[in-house]
Amino acid sequence: xxxxxxxxxxxxxxxxxxxxxxxxxxxxxxxxxxxxxxxxxxxxxxxxxxxxxxxxxxxxxxxxxxxxxxxxxxxxxxxxxxxxxxxxxxxxxxxxxxxxxxxxxxxxxxxxxxxxxxxxxxxxxxxxxxxxxxxxxxxxxxxxxxxxxxxxxxxxxxxxxxxxxxxxxxxxxxxxxxxxxxxxxxxxxxxxxxxxxxxxxxxxxxxxxxxxxxxxxxxxxxxxxxxxxxxxxxxxxxxxxxxxxxxxxxxxxxxxxxxxxxxxxxxxxxxxxxxxxxxxxxxxxxxxxxxxxxxxxxxxxxxxxxxxxxxxxxxxxxxxxxxxxxxxxxxxxxxxxxxxxxxxxxxxxxxxxxxxxxxxxxxxxxxxxxxxxxxxxxxxxxxxxxxxxxxxxxxxxxxxxxxxxxxxxxxxxxxxxxxxxxxxxxxxxxxxxxxxxxxxxxxxxxxxxxxxxxxxxxxxxxxxxxxxxxxxxxxxxxxxxxxxxxxx
Amino acid sequence: xxxxxxxxxxxxxxxxxxxxxxxxxxxxxxxxxxxxxxxxxxxxxxxxxxxxxxxxxxxxxxxxxxxxxxxxxxxxxxxxxxxxxxxxxxxxxxxxxxxxxxxxxxxxxxxxxxxxxxxxxxxxxxxxxxxxxxxxxxxxxxxxxxxxxxxxxxxxxxxxxxxxxxxxxxxxxxxxxxxxxxxxxxxxxxxxxxxxxxxxxxxxxxxxxxxxxxxxxxxxxxxxxxxxxxxxxxxxxxxxxxxxxxxxxxxxxxxxxxxxxxxxxxxxxxxxxxxxxxxxxxxxxxxxxxxxxxxxxxxxxxxxxxxxxxxxxxxxxxxxxxxxxxxxxxxxxxxxxxxxxxxxxxxxxxxxxxxxxxxxxxxxxxxxxxxxxxxxxxxxxxxxxxxxxxxxxxxxxxxxxxxxxxxxxxxxxxxxxxxxxxxxxxxxxxxxxxxxxxxxxxxxxxxxxxxxxxxxxxxxxxxxxxxxxxxxxxxxxxxxxxxxxxxx
Numbered sequence: 001x002x003x004x005x006x007x008x009x010x011x012x013x014x015x016x017x018x019x020x021x022x023x024x025x026x027x028x029x030x031x032x033x034x035x036x037x038x039x040x041x042x043x044x045x046x047x048x049x050x051x052x053x054x055x056x057x058x059x060x061x062x063x064x065x066x067x068x069x070x071x072x073x074x075x076x077x078x079x080x081x082x083x084x085x086x087x088x089x090x091x092x093x094x095x096x097x098x099x100x101x102x103x104x105x106x107x108x109x110x111x112x113x114x115x116x117x118x119x120x121x122x123x124x125x126x127x128x129x130x131x132x133x134x135x136x137x138x139x140x141x142x143x144x145x146x147x148x149x150x151x152x153x154x155x156x157x158x159x160x161x162x163x164x165x166x167x168x169x170x171x172x173x174x175x176x177x178x179x180x181x182x183x184x185x186x187x188x189x190x191x192x193x194x195x196x197x198x199x200x201x202x203x204x205x206x207x208x209x210x211x212x213x214x215x216x217x218x219x220x221x222x223x224x225x226x227x228x229x230x231x232x233x234x235x236x237x238x239x240x241x242x243x244x245x246x247x248x249x250x251x252x253x254x255x256x257x258x259x260x261x262x263x264x265x266x267x268x269x270x271x272x273x274x275x276x277x278x279x280x281x282x283x284x285x286x287x288x289x290x291x292x293x294x295x296x297x298x299x300x301x302x303x304x305x306x307x308x309x310x311x312x313x314x315x316x317x318x319x320x321x322x323x324x325x326x327x328x329x330x331x332x333x334x335x336x337x338x339x340x341x342x343x344x345x346x347x348x349x350x351x352x353x354x355x356x357x358x359x360x361x362x363x364x365x366x367x368x369x370x371x372x373x374x375x376x377x378x379x380x381x382x383x384x385x386x387x388x389x390x391x392x393x394x395x396x397x398x399x400x401x402x403x404x405x406x407x408x409x410x411x412x413x414x415x416x417x418x419x420x421x422x423x424x425x426x427x428x429x430x431x432x433x434x435x436x437x438x439x440x441x442x443x444x445x446x447x448x449x450x451x452x453x454x455x456x457x458x459x460x461x462x463x464x465x466x467x468x469x470x471x472x473x474x475x476x477x478x479x480x481x482x483x484x485x486x487x488x
Numbered sequence: 489x490x491x492x493x494x495x496x497x498x499x500x501x502x503x504x505x506x507x508x509x510x511x512x513x514x515x516x517x518x519x520x521x522x523x524x525x526x527x528x529x530x531x532x533x534x535x536x537x538x539x540x541x542x543x544x545x546x547x548x549x550x551x552x553x554x555x556x557x558x559x560x561x562x563x564x565x566x567x568x569x570x571x572x573x574x575x576x577x578x579x580x581x582x583x584x585x586x587x588x589x590x591x592x593x594x595x596x597x598x599x600x601x602x603x604x605x606x607x608x609x610x611x612x613x614x615x616x617x618x619x620x621x622x623x624x625x626x627x628x629x630x631x632x633x634x635x636x637x638x639x640x641x642x643x644x645x646x647x648x649x650x651x652x653x654x655x656x657x658x659x660x661x662x663x664x665x666x667x668x669x670x671x672x673x674x675x676x677x678x679x680x681x682x683x684x685x686x687x688x689x690x691x692x693x694x695x696x697x698x699x700x701x702x703x704x705x706x707x708x709x710x711x712x713x714x715x716x717x718x719x720x721x722x723x724x725x726x727x728x729x730x731x732x733x734x735x736x737x738x739x740x741x742x743x744x745x746x747x748x749x750x751x752x753x754x755x756x757x758x759x760x761x762x763x764x765x766x767x768x769x770x771x772x773x774x775x776x777x778x779x780x781x782x783x784x785x786x787x788x789x790x791x792x793x794x795x796x797x798x799x800x801x802x803x804x805x806x807x808x809x810x811x812x813x814x815x816x817x818x819x820x821x822x823x824x825x826x827x828x829x830x831x832x833x834x835x836x837x838x839x840x841x842x843x844x845x846x847x848x849x850x851x852x853x854x855x856x857x858x859x860x861x862x863x864x865x866x867x868x869x870x871x872x873x874x875x876x877x878x879x880x881x882x883x884x885x886x887x888x889x890x891x892x893x894x895x896x897x898x899x900x901x902x903x904x905x906x907x908x909x910x911x912x913x914x915x916x917x918x919x920x921x922x923x924x925x926x927x928x929x930x931x932x933x934x935x936x937x938x939x940x941x942x943x944x945x946x947x948x949x950x951x952x953x954x955x956x957x958x959x960x961x962x963x964x965x966x967x968x969x970x971x972x973x974x975x976x
């Protein structure tokens with residue numbers, strides 16, 4: 001792990017020498033790039049460019065440099081302190097000096113502070129408005145290592161409502177859980193939580209956008225609701241009105257997210273039209289209407305709305321998938337939209353017997369993964385060589401327990417991609433697919449890994465939701481009033 | 489940044505944060521502001537033993553001096569105190585330390601003490617997000633029969649013939665043995681001694697005559713009130729069926745209690761708590777029918793011109809019946825009355841669905857009832873009472889009144905309605921103009937026993953369950969309280 005310094009250097013407290021903090025070797029520079037995002041460490045600058053700053057924190061004087069403090073970002077009061085002058089007293093903050101010394105030590109070295117102090121330190125860091133990446137670095141010192149994930153925490157949830165959606169904001173690492181009409185939000189450290197009631201009677205999908213805002217939708221209640229996570233007043237409701245006679249009545253089936261757009265899959269209340277809408281993340285005005293469909297004759301494809309939306313950052317594409325279970329079996333589609341030109345880039349039709357039960361896209365592997373509904377097998381399709389048909393490459397068996405072909409092995413299985421791995425939940429177990437180390441130029445090989453320890457006679461409840469963020473995997477199990485947190 | 493801007497900023501900071509306070513506690517220098525440490529300009533030396541010190545601190549503060557006042561106290565305790573004042577509701581210290589810190593805070597005067605107490609107090613109670621935080625278990629006779637909480641979060645419990653008082657940190661501070669064998673109604677009055685936080689307990693029993701007042705601080709019996717009438721010798725040994733909870737913090741507000749004589753004649757007496765003289769008698773009635781039975785609940789409403797609300801419920805083989813009445817104690821007339829089954833609902837589908845329990849929200853001037861047959865919850869506006877003022881609360885959830893309302897109880901607190909049913913404890917809270925129903929307890933918790941008594945105060949909900957000893961304390965927490973899953 002990265003937290004072992006090569007020299008075992010200790011962090012000195014209230015250092016007066018500005019050069020001492022600039023004496024890291026090149027390995028450190030890469031590792032602490034996140035922290036010293038705003039500083040340039042490649043050359044040792046003259047002292048005048050990095051002046052010493054004196055701070056008065058709750059009566060104790062601290063000496064540090066402007067560069068150390070500049071890592072706290074433009075919003076922090078620490079980053080824009082005045083230069084010292086003989087006439088003015090040092091800037092004063094009415095905070096605890098002991099806690100501040102730990103924060104300063106973290107800013108100087110990047111070493112994580114003692115975990116016992118973490119709750120208080122996070123509160124201090126929030127007071128000094130540290131940016132989310134830095135807060136995350138403070139609370140999650142470890143990196144995501146899929147091979148060392150193990151169950152570590154159980155987060156209890158109040159009340160009796162079942163978990164209907166679990167999601168982690170990629171930008172702020174806030175975890176949101178929807179249950180009944182309420183949304184519970186956990187801070188990145190998972191130590192603090194808050195719950196708000198929403199106007200929705202039953203939330204089906206939730207996505208946190210920032211520590212104070214989440215988007216929530218329901219299959220049976222109109223509108224995409226922006227929920228204010230800090231108070232109960234709703235922030236805004238976004239509607240899609242496909243026809244003048246069906247105003248503000250469309251329901252939400254899926255919510256997606258790109259660095260600057262919020263996507264939502266809407267279906268009109270009469271279920272005769274559907275579309276994906278993109279909203280900008282500042283004013284939440286509709287920007288695009290993607291892939292609008294109106295029911296046409298008896299063609300089943302026109303009636304299936306998208307129920308999964310994922311953004312592929314490396315390609316600038318939006319993946320939208322939907323499926324339908326009819327008397328003739330399952331059918332569905334996976335579509336890829338180019339949001340700049342607002343057109344369909346390519347599409348995978350799922351008309352064979354083994355339609356997907358769940359599908360996920362990996363940004364770093366540039367591939368789509370699906371789990372077949374009847375076989376339970378895992379398939380991969382490379383996004384760089386997509387064809388008009390037969391894209392799926394079989395990568396692993398679903399562990400068919402019986403020869404019964406009518407049994408839908410993949411039903412209820414979940415698939416999620418995180419970093420370079422693919423996670424598949426089957427009943428109470430999670431399996432992880434990772435890329436095998438191959439020589440250059442060879443074909444990509446995905447291998448299955450079983451996660452967690454198997455204990456004799458232990459019956460685990462079925463996994464209903466999977467979410468990833470930071471160094472964590474969050475699991476929700478059927479009927480359990482808690483979230484399971486796996487950490488590496 | 490120019491120095492001009494900086495000086496402007498410090499001036500606005502001064503207005504917002506208050507004056508700077510420099511203090512030397514046991515050799516350690518601390519610097520804070522009056523916003524954190526509210527040292528009032530007006531002295532309250534009587535309440536503070538360090539009066540001289542705080543006066544000196546105030547003088548130095550007013551003079552904007554660089555000198556700091558010396559206080560011969562433990563610096564580590566002061567540092568702890570200061571952190572909790574800076575970040576309220578942060579990690580609560582262990583109980584023993586809490587007591588020590590409260591004592592330490594009291595040395596700096598009443599404003600500091602009250603701010604410190606509110607920093608330790610639980611956050612606002614949200615019924616839909618509360619968890620069991622403690623169980624108060626009296627050491628002897630732990631079956632609690634009546635309870636009376638205070639706005640500061642402290643509570644008095646009556647268990648058999650004992651009255652125990654728990655302080656705002658939920659530590660048992662006193663236990664008193666009364667001559668009663670089974671106390672069935674309990675209320676409290678503010679302490680007559682300004683230095684003493686312990687209240688005066690007002691207790692009554694269905695099995696023993698009289699209303700009894702006890703000074704919990706001194707452990708003495710202050711006196712008894714008996715209902716007597718020189719012209720009617722039948723009024724012999726009448727007992728108390730209900731006592732109105734204390735509605736204001738002033739010691740002079742009258743005390744209302746419902747008395748019943750052995751031949752079932754009953755009335756409400758208005759008692760002066762200082763002289764223990766009967767000031768008036770309201771609504772004397774024969775008690776021979778359910779419509780004139782003794783009140784099971786009496787509530788004094790100073791917000792409604794000092795009106796007194798009373799209700800009585802009788803349950804038998806044919807269901808429930810009862811009445812509720814609103815009295816004007818000045819004229820001694822009933823202002824409004826309804827009895828069920830009967831009234832307007834005779835012709836509606838609600839006939840026969842009379843109330844099983846009713847409670848008054850004195851702040852929002854509303855009545856909440858729960859119906860015994862359907863289990864539905866209804867609200868009535870106390871300012872617009874008429875023949876049929878009830879509006880039935882509904883959630884889109886079809887099973888709102890599931891399980892019926894037999895032996896249900898209702899309690900309202902801060903605009904939320906708690907309903908204890910056979911199936912568990914539910915809460916109704918209003919979100920965006922509509923009522924939402926949520927469960928407070930989990931199924932496992934509800935199976936332990938039906939809620940028999942329920943009172944809320946100081947953002948805590950106190951519950952007694954059938955067949956379960958002790959009192960459960962439910963409160964909202966901003967901490968997620970994770971439990972470890974890692975294998976030992």
